[in-house]
Amino acid sequence: MELFTAVRNCGLPFLFFVVFQSPSLAAITTELAPSTPSPSRLGNVISWRANSNDINAGSLLYRFSAGPANGNLRVVKDFSSSNQFDWTTIDSEGLYVIQVDVLNQATGEIATASSPYDMLPIAGQDPVVSATENPLVFIYSAPPCTNGGKMQVNFSRADGFCPLQTTKALPCRSGSTMNFYLAGMQANSAYLVEHVVTQPTSPTTAGPLMQFTTGDVPTAITSLSAAKQQVLQSSFSAATDWILLQGPINFPPFATDLSGNIIWYYPQALSFLTRPDVDGRFFGIRNTGPDASGSLLRIFDLAGNTVQETNAAAINARLAALGKRQIGVFHHEARRLPDGNIATLGTVEQILTDVQGPGPVDVIGDMIIILDPNFQVVWTWDSFDYLDVTRKAVLGETCKNSGACMSHFLAPDGNDWTHANAVQQTPEGNLLISLRHQDWVVKLDYENGNGDGHVLWRLGNEGDFTIQSDDPNAWFSHQHDANFLGDNVTLALFDNGNTRRASDPNANSRGQVLVVDEENRTVDLLLNQDLAVYSVAVGSAQRLPNGDYHFDAGFVGLSAISFEVTRTGNIRRAIQAGFPEYRTFRMPDLYSGLD
Incomplete structure (x- = not known):
């Protein structure tokens, strides 16, 4: 008998046709494997692969979701025939959960596997500017700031040739580093950068003035x-x-x-x-x-x-x-x-x-x-x-x-x-x-x-x-x-x-x-x-x-x-x-x- 059914996994609904079969035939097995074992640093890209088997005939589709261990998962890559995806975050250090839902298109069966993954901070007591795979994009990571305030990052060419740029202001988190992408910069140029923290009842403070240099455009x-x-x-x-x-x-x-x-x-x-x-x-x-x-x-x-x-x-x-x-x-x-x-x-x-x-x-x-x-x-x-x-x-x-x-x-x-x-x-x-x-x-x-x-x-x-x-x-x-x-x-x-x-x-x-x-x-x-x-x-x-x-x-x-x-x-x-x-x-x- 074929019925239309809604199945919900970790708050993520998916609608599909389910063919009811004997429990002995429900035999999708799946596991998640990261390219780099946990832990890794914020901003590092981790490639995930789902290794799945099903004793029943039918092509398999994979949906990947991710989110903090104490929060909600969000779909990162929707159902497709690809069993791998790349994932990273600079939101905050801590424990994350990566989940895969595997769907057999012929039987309608679905199996879920998840894996915890720990992301480490980039900054310690001092701010850090680190490169990404894009030579015109950098990560600015700063130590935590007191709850209730906001932090943003200002950066401009060292010679003052281009306009001063400012990132979006993020709410301070006393228990987590603050991380920003820096982008919109000319190639092979020196840039100055500093963060600014505003508090509702305290004077504005600034981090140390730092310098970095962009690379070549490919x-x-x-x-x-x-x-x-x-x-x-x-x-x-x-x-x-x-x-x-x-x-x-x-x-x-x-x-x-x-x-x-x-x-x-x-x-x-x-x-x-x-x-x-x-x-x-x-x-x-x-x-x-x-x-x-x-x-x-x-x-x-x-x-x-x-x-x-x-x-x-x-x-x-x-x-x-x-x-x-x-x-x-x-x-x-x-x-x-x-x-x-x-x-x-x-x-x-x-x-x-x-x-x-x-x-x-x-x-x-x-x-x-x-x-x-x-x-x-x-x-x-x-x-x-x-x-x-x-x-x-x-x-x-x-x-x-x-x-x-x-x-x-x-x-x-x-x-x-x-x-x-x-x-x-x-x-x-x-x-x-x-x-x-x-x-x-x-x-x-x-x-x-x-x-x-x-x-x-x-x-x-x-x-x-x-x-x-x-x-x-x-x-x-x-x-x-x-x-x-x-x-x-x-x-x-x-x-x-x-x-x-x-x-x-x-x-x-x-x-x-x-x-x-x-x-x-x-x-x-x-x-x-x-x-x-x-x-x-x-x-x-x-x-x-x-x-x-x-x-x-x-x-x-x-x-x-x-x-x-x-x-x-x-x-x-x-x-x-x-x-x-x-x-x-x-x-x-x-x-x-x-x-």
């Missing part, structure tokens, strides 16, 4: 076409957001200063660097292989360590349990929501007959998936359930004629119907989704996770709003990265302009800022900047602290150009990368994330 990074940076237009005005985080398509992401010098990199290729997370972490998507198991959603830290990772196949098991359509791959978006959950996009497919063409046609849409911090599905939205499937892609894109489809599996070609590329939770708690091939930005009923997903409005040509402009082609088309600002009225996006370009071969891409009056269903253009280049795909938009706007024209020929545009429409800065880039972001440091 040739694998400097030889990237995208790493060939050219400043097309510079500005004498100082910029607090002096870092440009760049995500070249299908290559390792990196960050530069505004002169194009590399100050940080991630060593692995990503299909999409989607956004910075908080606390020096980042979201990325990597799609490889012939099926959903090769589509990875990953959160990683400044040192390049994977903090958490899931894959589309693991999410599909949970979607199936909820009676939802399966996804093909993750794509274009992964970001943290205000409540700590994660929003991402997945492709969905359906064969429709005589709807978007004669006979059966593979139609490719999108699903928004909201995941909790342990990758459980808590909310979904499926384009097939809420949009008019008879409204084809505006320019008739198919996978073969556009070359821009995500992986699809039901037919050799398919109609690239929606091609979503951004999701945002709006300030009042609903969701905004950018649908490139519909030329629409659509607002959905989310209500902080309690909404039913119905369409609240459609912004764009043939949508629900009137745009008040003398420009006959004022509406955006094939747009990217639409986001409301904090006032929930001002909307910034990158207007690729493909639909305008289809009728006017001289049309360029634009940076747009719109003022949206939801009550009266009208839109005014606050900024409609012709960028004098045409980006056929990708792009991003961001308001900067000085009131200017940042736009990434991500696919200009075989290059990308990041612009800073003033509120009055003057281009203040322009930096060109030698390869297309999905998104770029201006940041004051690598710790803060984005507003």
Whole structure:
């Protein structure tokens, strides 16, 4: 008898099909083995392997979790066919628990093994600066400080050439050392560093001033076409957001200063660097292989360590349990929501007959998936359930004629119907989704996770709003990265302009800022900047602290150009990368994330 069952291990739920068999057949045995015996120092990467056997037929999947022995475990690597993973932490010294759950896909049986592991401090009575495998990233470790206070670390180039940087302030712990990643530094340069402790009732104190030197950026990074940076237009005005985080398509992401010098990199290729997370972490998507198991959603830290990772196949098991359509791959978006959950996009497919063409046609849409911090599905939205499937892609894109489809599996070609590329939770708690091939930005009923997903409005040509402009082609088309600002009225996006370009071969891409009056269903253009280049795909938009706007024209020929545009429409800065880039972001440091 086959029943749908929920099994919970150490607070981590997993939904799957269980086949009830006699107890004598329940015979998965598993053990965990670390590459380095316990103990090890904070920051050292430990490779873990699960050695498992099952007398029953069926392929095995492995999920790894980790956490302090006196706390909760968190999924680090979701169910996959890989029986090993790398793990480290700099949070605090002490005893940790590593756990593996082993699932037999054929029988539904699951076995769990765990192992304690002791992490030792780096610092003793004095602070210590230690290297990581990334020559531009270091660990600063300081002795404990008194509870109730906060510690942060300041560092800058010894010659004063670059801005002073400050890590996030961490609450003091009297029983544990304080550890920070230092990142955002030029290669082969001497840096000065010290920590500062603030207490509510005591004077601020500082640690000793220390010096260290960064190393070379590997040739694998400097030889990237995208790493060939050219400043097309510079500005004498100082910029607090002096870092440009760049995500070249299908290559390792990196960050530069505004002169194009590399100050940080991630060593692995990503299909999409989607956004910075908080606390020096980042979201990325990597799609490889012939099926959903090769589509990875990953959160990683400044040192390049994977903090958490899931894959589309693991999410599909949970979607199936909820009676939802399966996804093909993750794509274009992964970001943290205000409540700590994660929003991402997945492709969905359906064969429709005589709807978007004669006979059966593979139609490719999108699903928004909201995941909790342990990758459980808590909310979904499926384009097939809420949009008019008879409204084809505006320019008739198919996978073969556009070359821009995500992986699809039901037919050799398919109609690239929606091609979503951004999701945002709006300030009042609903969701905004950018649908490139519909030329629409659509607002959905989310209500902080309690909404039913119905369409609240459609912004764009043939949508629900009137745009008040003398420009006959004022509406955006094939747009990217639409986001409301904090006032929930001002909307910034990158207007690729493909639909305008289809009728006017001289049309360029634009940076747009719109003022949206939801009550009266009208839109005014606050900024409609012709960028004098045409980006056929990708792009991003961001308001900067000085009131200017940042736009990434991500696919200009075989290059990308990041612009800073003033509120009055003057281009203040322009930096060109030698390869297309999905998104770029201006940041004051690598710790803060984005507003």
